[in-house]
Amino acid sequence: MSDGSAAPAIELVDVMKRYGEAVALDGLSLQIQAGEFFCLLGPSGCGKTTTLNLIGGFVPLTSGELRIEGRRVNDLPPHKRNVNTVFQNYALFPHMTVAENVAFGLRMEGLPASDIGRRVDEYLELVDLAGFHDRYPGQLSGGQAQRVALARALAKRPAVLLLDEPLGALDLKLRKQMQVELSRIHRQVGTTFVFVTHDQEEALSMATRIAVMAGGRIRQIGSPREIYQRPVDRFVADFIGESNFLGGELRNDGPGPIFRLREGTELPVVPGFGSTRTTGPATLMVRPESVAVGPIAPTGPAPMAVIAGRAANVAFMGNHTRITVKTDAGVLVSIRFHESGKGAAEEEMVDREVHVWWDPRESTIVAAGDEPDVGEETGGG
């Protein structure tokens, strides 16, 4: 996060949005720095579109404050805001050609015709649609329409570009292609992007920072790595990727912090990872790819977290193998990616007594409580 003297591109302070009785945004606070590729990620109905619409100026705030480049814009109408939007269904003007669509915003600005022509060419080039000037939106494929919408918004050279699930309507292959394309365009133009998606993979691959939302609130803001490796609560961990959760108690009466499972096994943990609390009931989270499985745990200088169990299932998945291990503390899943030149020894482990282990630095403490609920209102530890 850049922490310069310049005002953030977008700043929301304690923003509430109600539709009648329904609360869509419940005290949202958030800062987006200039030049970021910021992702709003969350399940359907969590308020992502509402947040974008507030920033775009299409719906009014109920309370709180919204600043764009340091200026309070709560009551500024959309056509006076220095932000532009790529709508989920593109919202191209059907009665105008591609060139006229891109030129529309520039015409509204009152730019001279020669400048408009040059800029239209420049931005159609940028989105790889040179030569599509005279097509009508109805004559474009989904991916092309999407890129016209992008060129139309970018041609205004806004301070911030808002994108509401712009890839949602595209098929998987085109989606991947457009993700790469969007990252390139972001680097090329340097504009702040605020990108809405409910696809965690999309967010992880493109964003510089991610805000995970649920129920009109932000659960966690951080870089893709932070969000993935150190989720603050079980909701975030579950929403982004696959996780193993273990219930137990955090103790701090020995030389270092210890996570004690219900059946008594003690696992070393690293202080300061996840919850700031040092004692009491807690949940430990570890990603399947961090979990190793074998007949005997390795002994080394660094203490490992080790649990004994029985390999219940070994499934070959192509580029990786999934091993399910039953332990007294619960079921743990391990994912082993195949390395070249190494035979598959995993299959032989089925129904054998095994150990699972991981480096304590790979695990993190998430929400408090022996039985953490995945529900909407769980606060962080």
Add this chain to the structure above:
Amino acid sequence: MASGVDALETMPVSHDARAVRWALRLWFGALMIFLYLPIAFMVVFSFDEGATPGLPITGFTLHWYDVLLDNRSLLRAVGNSITVATAVAILATVIGTMAAFVLVRGGIRWPNATRIAFTLPIMVPGVLIGVSLLIYFARAADLPLSLGTVIAGQLVFTVPFVVLIVASRLQSFDRQVEWAAADLGASPRQAIRHIVLPLISPAILAGALISVTLSIDEFVITWFTIGAQPTLPTYIYTRIKFGVTPEVNAVATIMLVATLLIFTIASVVLGRARRRPDRRPAEADA
């Protein structure tokens, strides 16, 4: 793939089915004859040589169309009708379009009740509207009857048609396209002018054309509100009292063709506007 008729033919049905189908076809034919035979006679008689139209047809002539062009008072009536229709179409379109905006976007309190109130004049009998207008003009407003009162009277039932057509198009209008316009820097006025009006123009045009066809042959309300200058339908009516002449047939035939033409254009325009694909808010032709 078998067509519907083929499917019927191959399906095992009762042996009466064939007869029933033929009976229905006959009935349908009779209905069509009942509906269109008088009109067909009128058209045929307009080309008949005989001075008193009737069977048998004596020969083909364009004489009555020629006579028609020499009839000054008839031509004046046609002129009046065109004046009234043009004024009604323009006024009804402007007033109706504005009303449609209020109805769909005005945030008014009882939208459904208001919509019914707006469109009720279509259902009210013309005689009722005519009588009430006559009383209103003569007793309350103290207005002399003229083409102006005819225009006002016809607006009472043409405006609701425009409201209905334009409001239904506005209802289905994709608000996000308008948001996009605002997002790109268009003021509300510019968004209406550059985006909304062009996109709903087929509905507005259809409303105007339907107003023309309704106005051209409107009789009942016009009869109550007309002054000294007749429109074409009221002229024909007064002439027919002195006996049907073949030139009236000729005028009626011209009216029929003109009305059908305008109605066809309106249907095509509206149909094209309605057929835009829903998948994307986009259309291939400009």
